[in-house]
Amino acid sequence: MKKMMKHIILLIFILQGYSNFAQNELVKTKSIDGTILVKWFPEELVNADGFDVFRSENGGAxxxxxxxxxxIDIEEIANEQDQELKNYKQMAARYVEGAQDEPLLKFYIxxxxxxxxxxxxxxxxxxxDHNVIKGKNYRYKIERTANNSQLGISEEESLExxxxxxxxxxxxxxxxxGSRNxxxxxxxxxxxxxxxxxxxADGETTFTKINNTPIIPGQAPDEFGIIRYPDYFFEDTLVTKASYYYVFKAIDAFGDEGQGSPEIFVKSLDETPPAKVSDITLSNTDTEITIGWDKSRSNDVKGYNVYRSFNGDTTYVQRNDKLLTGTSFVDPIDRPGTYMYHxxxxxxxxxxxxxxxxxxxxxxxTPPPNPYDLGVNxxxxxxSLTxxxxxxxxxxxxxxxxxxxxNPTKDDFQLIIPEPLKEEKYENILAGESELALYYAVAAVDTFNNESEWLISDKVMTPDTVSPQAPVIVNVTSQEESVxxxxxxxxxxxxxxxxxFRCEKSDKNWVSINDDLGVDALTFSxxxxxxxxxxxxxxxxxDDAGNISPASNVFTIKSKSKDISGEQRINLSGSKYRKNKKQVELEWEEDKDFQYRGYMVFRSENDGKLSPASALLTTTTYEDKSIQENTNYQYQIKAYTVKGVVxxxxxQTITIK
Structure with a gap:
């Protein structure tokens, strides 16, 4: 995978190199055999609509x-006899038909x-361009046919x-x-x-080309987003232990090679590791370990280093200050444990x-010191223990x-953590457990599993955190004034x-409706x-620890209604005659226990029959302007609730004079 990523990165640099070349000098020319060759490098590489070529002679128009x-001429593909060229022409056709997002395809083309x-x-x-004359200077301009946009203009060229x-x-x-140069x-x-x-190779006389495709230098963003050239442009991975000479030749825009660069001599590397040492011996006192070994069988060994780790640590540290030429070393130690050496x-x-x-x-x-001052919360x-x-x-x-x-003994205790703690605190989670009587013990241990004396707590009583089981409602009845x-x-x-708890089904807002009910109370009104x-x-x-059970089953019932139609629940509190306005103004108060659809004003004259005097009102005020002088008026309000109760x-009586 790493090698594949490296090739992808190099390909990005190569394609960017083409882009840089195209942006720097889009149009190239070359004189050969009485002809001026013109070549251009559009950003899109292949343009289905094509290009137009213009020529200026000696600075003229x-x-x-x-x-x-x-x-591009797609029809040429069918008649192509050269199979390799035909394959490339098919690639170009696929590219111009919509495969521009395939970088390898663009690279091959x-x-x-x-x-x-x-x-x-x-x-x-x-x-x-065959129609050119020696002694004259020419420039060439390339335009895209589709929109007449200028691609570029060449440098001046002649038949020299x-x-x-x-x-x-x-x-x-x-x-x-190693094998990479x-x-x-x-x-x-x-x-x-x-x-x-x-x-x-050193000793040979003939150079051989070793790259399959031209090497195209180019800049591209690196992993940090910085535009730069890569660290190298070419990698030779097929070298052996022999030494080599290398030369490099530039290729112009028309594919023609130039002269070779100065030769570069590369001497082969020795990457063969020496033979491992063997027969390692270890002995110790309380303060040092002596290491001995047989020397390596390789003749080019320069010296030895001693590496050590302690108690299974995967990091090995060099113990000698300078390279050892002998086959023994004394390593000072300051504590017991397992010492490992390479x-x-x-x-x-x-x-x-x-x-x-x-x-x-x-x-x-030797056991470690004893812990002390055990605190329990x-x-x-x-x-919680500290x-x-x-x-x-x-x-x-x-x-x-x-x-x-x-009153447990040591045999009654069980370890409740898999590995020793480094910190001097611990939380024992008891989720879902009832009231318990527990004892805790803490002991320090060292790397040799030597154990201190145990620090044992007093009895620890844990609170009951288990909710009781839910009751079950078996019957609900409704009477006129109770459920x-x-x-x-x-x-x-x-x-x-x-x-x-009770709620109205329309709002689903649960409300507690009782004071404390004892354990024997299995009914409620x-x-x-x-x-x-x-x-x-x-x-x-x-329960007695304050835990609340899950709710019982929910029972739904319609409460009975008391017939209150015709009851006086509306207070006609204000009625007055405004002589200057020639109108009677009424105001009333509603019973807040009901929701109302509206109100109507009823009126009679001189103690006659009450009749409607207004349409259905939504306010609690009314102005009666259809009145006559020297008349007694009687007024009453009827309120209509949303549930059909009237x-x-x-x-109230008002006399108009």
């Missing part, structure tokens, strides 16, 4: 040279257009013979590692398009090899044990009472139900 657009005149003419980026492109400058070995040079995209690499053999080329692992155990039988569902202790060099941690036995409930008790023995409504009831149980007000 530009004249169009082609009668029809120079563009680009390279083929460099090395093949026929292919460059096929995709429409090449024109040969063009010299081969000079080799890349500053060619050098970038770095060397990488090379870089000064990229000059204004001077050449690509590079070919050649190699010969011996490294190092040769003149800095190749190294590590020996097999060898270890020795330096014993320790009890919360619902949790017991203590104090003294850490030593070989300290490993603290073991935590627990027992639910009364009566009956339920089956929760089976838990620590239940101390029940709570009844709701004396204040909303009459004529669908009501929901549920019951919960409470309520009436008191009657």
């Amino acid at each position: 530009y004249i169009k040279l082609n009668e029809s657009p120079i563009k 680009l390279v083929k257009s460099m090395v093949s005149d026929d292919f460059a003419k096929f995709i429409g980026i090449r024109y040969d 013979t063009d010299l081969p492109v000079a080799p890349p400058k500053e060619t050098r070995l970038a770095f060397q590692s 990488t090379f870089t040079w000064l990229p000059e995209t204004d001077r050449y398009f690509a590079v070919n690499a050649y190699r010969r 011996i490294e053999a190092l040769d003149e080329a800095k190749n190294s090899s590590l020996s097999e692992l060898k270890y020795i155990i330096v014993s320790d039988l 009890v919360e619902p569902g949790k017991v 203590w104090k202790g003294i850490k030593t060099d070989d300290f490993w941690g603290y073991k935590i044990m627990r027992s639910d036995k009364e 009566n409930l009956q339920w089956i008790a929760s089976p838990d023995l620590d239940v101390v009472g029940y709570q009844v 709701d004396k204040n139900p909303v009459q004529g409504e669908m009501l929901c009831y549920k019951v919960v149980a409470k 309520l009436i007000s008191n009657i």
Whole structure:
């Protein structure tokens, strides 16, 4: 995968190199055999609509040279006899038909257009101008046929013979590692398009080209987003232990090679590690370990290094200050434990090899200091422990044990954590457990599993956090002014009472409707139900620790309604005659226990029959302007609720003089 990613990154640089070349000098020319060759490099590489070529002679006006657009000719593919060229032409056709997002496809088309005149003419980026005269200077302009946008203008060119492109400058070995030699040079995209690499082994006389496709230098964003050239442009991975000479030749825009660069000599590397040391011996006292070994069988060994780790640590630390030339070493130690060693053999080329692992155990039988000052804090569902202790060099941690036995011995305790704790605190989560009587113990342990004396707590009583089981409603009945409930008790023995909740089905807002009910109260009468409504009831149980059970089943019932139609529930509180306005003004107050659809004003004259005097009103005021002098008027308000109940007000009399 790493190698594949490296190739992808190099491909990005190559494609960017093409883009840089295209942006710097879009139109190139070259004189050969009485003809000026013209080649251009559009950003899109292949343009289905084609291009037009214009020529300026000795600084004069530009004249169009082609009668029809120079563009890709898909029909040529069927008649192509060269199978390799046919394959590339098919690639170009696929590219121009919508596969521009395939970078490899663009790369293959680009390279083929460099090395093949026929292919460059096929995709429409090449024109040969035969109608030129020696002694005159020419410039060429390229435009896109579709919109007449200018692609670019060439440098001035004449029929004088063009010299081969000079080799890349500053060619050098970038770095060397084993079978890899990488090379870089000064990229000059204004001077050449690509590079070919050649190699010969030391003692041979002939150079052989070793790159399959032209090497195209280019800049691209690196992993940090910085636009730059890569660390190297070419990598040779097929080298053996032999030494080699390398030369590099530049390729111009028409695929022609120039002269070779100065030869670069690369000497082979010695990457063969020396033989491992063997027969390692270890012995110890209380303060040091002596290591001995047989020397490596390799003749080019320069010396040895000793690496050590302690108690299974995966990091090995070099113990010697300078390279050892002998075959023994004394390593000072300051504590017991398991010491593990590797011996490294190092040769003149800095190749190294590590020996097999060898270890020795330096014993320790002294227990660590005892922890002290054990503190216990009890919360619902949790017991928190804290203590104090003294850490030593070989300290490993603290073991935590627990027992639910009364007056436990050590055998009654069980370890409740898998690994010793480094901190001097611990939280024991007791989610879902009932009231418990527990004992806790803490002991310090060292890396040799030596254990301190146990620090044992007093009895710890944990609170009951388990909710009782839910009661079950078995019967609900409705009377005129009450709703009566009956339920089956929760089976838990620590239940101390029940709570009844009610909601109107229309709003589903549960409200507690009772004071404390004892454990023996298995019925309840709701004396204040909303009459004529669908009501929901549920019951919960409470235990002596304050835990609340889940709710019972929900029982829904419609409460009975009392017929109150015709009752005086409206107060006609204000009625007055405004003589200046010639009107009677009425104002009344409604009973807040009802929702109203509206009100109507009824009136009679001189104690006659009450008749409607208004339409259905939504306000609690009314102005009566149809009155006469010397008349007694009687007024009454009728209120209509949303549930069809009709309520009436008191009657008030007003005399108009």
